[in-house]
Amino acid sequence: MADDSEWVLESIAGYLGSPEWMIPVTDFMENKCSVFDDEDENKLTYTEIHQQYKELVEKLLENYMQEVGINEQQFLEACSSPFAKSKTLQTVFQPVLATDDFQIFRSLMVQKNMELQLQALRVIKERNGALPECLTDGADMMSELEQQEMRILQEVLKRSKEEYDEEVARRLQFEEEIGCTSSGSSADKNGFDSEASASAQSTSSIDNMSSKKTEKQDQLRSAENGEPSSAKTNTVSSDKRSLGKDSGERKTLPAVTAPVKGSEPPATLKEKSGRQTVESYLAEAQREAGISRPFNELSATEQEQLQERARYLRQQRDKLQALKKEQRPKQPPAEEPTAAPAPAPTPTTQEISVEEKKKLQKRKHLAEKLKEEVIKK
Amino acid sequence: MGEVQKGLFSVIEKLKGTTEQELRIVLLGLDNAGKTTLLKQLASEDVNTITPTQGFNIKSVTCHGMKLNVWDIGGQRKIRPFWKKYLENTDLLIYVIDSADKKRFEETGLELSELIDEENLKGVPVLIFANKQDLATASPASEIAEGLNLHTYRDREWQIQACSAVSGEGVQDGMNWISNNIVNKKK
Ligand SMILES: Nc1nc2c(ncn2[C@@H]2O[C@H](COP(=O)(O)OP(=O)(O)O)[C@@H](O)[C@H]2O)c(=O)[nH]1
Numbered sequence: 001m002a003d004d005s006e007w008v009l010e011s012i013a014g015y016l017g018s019p020e021w022m023i024p025v026t027d028f029m030e031n032k033c034s035v036f037d038d039e040d041e042n043k044l045t046y047t048e049i050h051q052q053y054k055e056l057v058e059k060l061l062e063n064y065m066q067e068v069g070i071n072e073q074q075f076l077e078a079c080s081s082p083f084a085k086s087k088t089l090q091t092v093f094q095p096v097l098a099t100d101d102f103q104i105f106r107s108l109m110v111q112k113n114m115e116l117q118l119q120a121l122r123v124i125k126e127r128n129g130a131l132p133e134c135l136t137d138g139a140d141m142m143s144e145l146e147q148q149e150m151r152i153l154q155e156v157l158k159r160s161k162e163e164y165d166e167e168v169a170r171r172l173q174f175e176e177e178i179g180c181t182s183s184g185s186s187a188d189k190n191g192f193d194s195e196a197s198a199s200a201q202s203t204s205s206i207d208n209m210s211s212k213k214t215e216k217q218d219q220l221r222s223a224e225n226g227e228p229s230s231a232k233t234n235t236v237s238s239d240k241r242s243l244g245k246d247s248g249e250r251k252t253l254p255a256v257t258a259p260v261k262g263s264e265p266p267a268t269l270k271e272k273s274g275r276q277t278v279e280s281y282l283a284e285a286q287r288e289a290g291i292s293r294p295f296n297e298l299s300a301t302e303q304e305q306l307q308e309r310a311r312y313l314r315q316q317r318d319k320l321q322a323l324k325k326e327q328r329p330k331q332p333p334a335e336e337p338t339a340a341p342a343p344a345p346t347p348t349t350q351e352i353s354v355e356e357k358k359k360l361q362k363r364k365h366l367a368e369k370l371k372e373e374v375i376k377k
Numbered sequence: 378m379g380e381v382q383k384g385l386f387s388v389i390e391k392l393k394g395t396t397e398q399e400l401r402i403v404l405l406g407l408d409n410a411g412k413t414t415l416l417k418q419l420a421s422e423d424v425n426t427i428t429p430t431q432g433f434n435i436k437s438v439t440c441h442g443m444k445l446n447v448w449d450i451g452g453q454r455k456i457r458p459f460w461k462k463y464l465e466n467t468d469l470l471i472y473v474i475d476s477a478d479k480k481r482f483e484e485t486g487l488e489l490s491e492l493i494d495e496e497n498l499k500g501v502p503v504l505i506f507a508n509k510q511d512l513a514t515a516s517p518a519s520e521i522a523e524g525l526n527l528h529t530y531r532d533r534e535w536q537i538q539a540c541s542a543v544s545g546e547g548v549q550d551g552m553n554w555i556s557n558n559i560v561n562k563k564k
């Protein structure tokens with residue numbers, strides 16, 4: 001039997017590098033990673049997502065082994081062979097080990113989350129020719145405010161992604177109904193449902209949410225506006241340098257002029273229109289973020305700008321996602337988000353607001369890591 | 378999926394190829410009992426910056442050559458329903474009680490007896506820490522044992538240990554019990 005070990009392992013390792021494995025697993029991670037931060041304490045939702053991951057991986061492996069005719073015994077023996085202990089193979093098998101090792105799983109997810117954020121930031125940089133200052137300036141600039149900003153940015157990206165995913169799911173389902181494929185794989189279903197349906201419920205409010213976030217962001221900026229800063233020139237002109245082929249459809253860039261620093265309207269311009277709703281959003285946002293500053297200095301124009309900005313960010317994320325999907329040979333079967341029995345992970349949503357101070361510290365850590373990464377590239 | 382799950386589990390054991398044995402320990406008890414403090418004490422970390430747990434913490438500590446993976450799950454009422462998701466494959470339950478919180482003795486006793494009835498904890502040894510013994514108002518461990526009817530537990534090994542998670546007193550005695558009664562048996 002020892003003879004089998006090598007080809008069995010090679011076969012499975014090969015599978016772990018194939019699109020048949022990569023696509024569903026990567027999709028799963030990208031869909032679920034946004035709640036994974038690098039705080040010490042784990043959220044209860046992590047466990048639920050880990051369970052879904054286990055089910056997905058088991059399903060995939062089971063299918064593959066059946067397909068190529070590897071039985072469990074062979075796999076077991078192969079795994080105990082010395083060959084299986086090589087460093088390379090251990091790395092390749094990491095995603096499998098993650099099914100049983102929460103800590104590995106968690107670190108994979110945190111890493112994936114950071115990757116996505118970085119990708120989005122890179123696109124922004126490419127498009128705008130500048131990054132938010134919190135990503136380019138010296139370490140001492142990484143004030144708490146800027147960390148908040150990072151978090152808001154992440155939140156916007158996350159929401160836009162959720163929205164996008166939902167759209168994709170809907171579209172795929174539509175295609176499916178037209179008669180492309182017959183059945184969605186149940187493994188995939190297991191993997192994706194709960195979050196997809198959660199985002200489905202909140203679609204209508206996504207615009208509000210993201211604008212709320214960005215308002216907050218802007219507010220933060222204006223707070224630090226006192227100090228003079230070399231406002232980066234991030235004008236629409238960056239379109240030329242952007243990804244090229246589809247730059248034509250992006251005309252609404254102005255709002256994105258991210259670091260609003262230095263271009264702040266004078267205080268006298270500030271008016272009170274639309275305050276009620278904004279205030280109620282903000283009250284919530286502030287609670288979430290633990291900001292205690294009152295929010296009543298946003299002009300309507302600013303609000304509009306911010307909404308634009310949120311839209312833009314969403315576009316960025318979408319483009320990214322679309323690009324990735326394009327590169328893939330074929331789509332996995334669609335998930336139907338709304339049909340999900342989704343054991344709503346509600347208990348955690350409220351519990352996220354742990355102790356703000358600790359949180360800020362962690363956030364700072366994450367932001368610093370991000371910054372490092374961006375500067376390196 | 379049961380078949381495969383088992384299969385995958387053993388595969389992973391093989392893949393990991395570690396010779397080190399591991400124990401999975403869950404640390405439960407009401408909120409404010411001192412679970413997280415105990416966890417940090419076990420991991421020799423600072424116990425002065427602890428905030429109420431909303432989710433769960435995991436630490437791995439080495440005890441007599443065995444790796445203990447300790448899972449500290451938040452104990453607030455609204456998250457107690459989640460406890461049972463963490464009980465699978467558990468080798469030992471550590472249950473922490475605030476010995477000075479007499480008002481909640483009954484509540485903590487109820488929670489414990491529910492845990493004891495969990496299928497996944499069938500026969501699983503339980504170590505009870507009668508914590509916060511440094512407080513003047515703390516009830517002695519013997520009294521708590523009586524209140525909990527520990528003497529009626531016949532389907533598993535159990536131990537109650539007085540301790541102070543803050544000072545660390547008594548904690549090592551509890552760990553010694555683990556190593557004498559669980560680790561050695563598992564080996
Ligand atoms: N006096 C005293 N206080 C303790 C002891 N252990 C924990 N505490 C305190 O009890 C509170 C709750 O502790 P924590 O570990 O968060 O409890 P948990 O909710 O069970 O995780 C904290 O303020 C701790 O400092 C102890 O042995 N003695």
Ligand SMILES: [Mg+2]
Pocket residue numbers: 412413414428429430449450451452
């Ligand atoms: Mg705790």
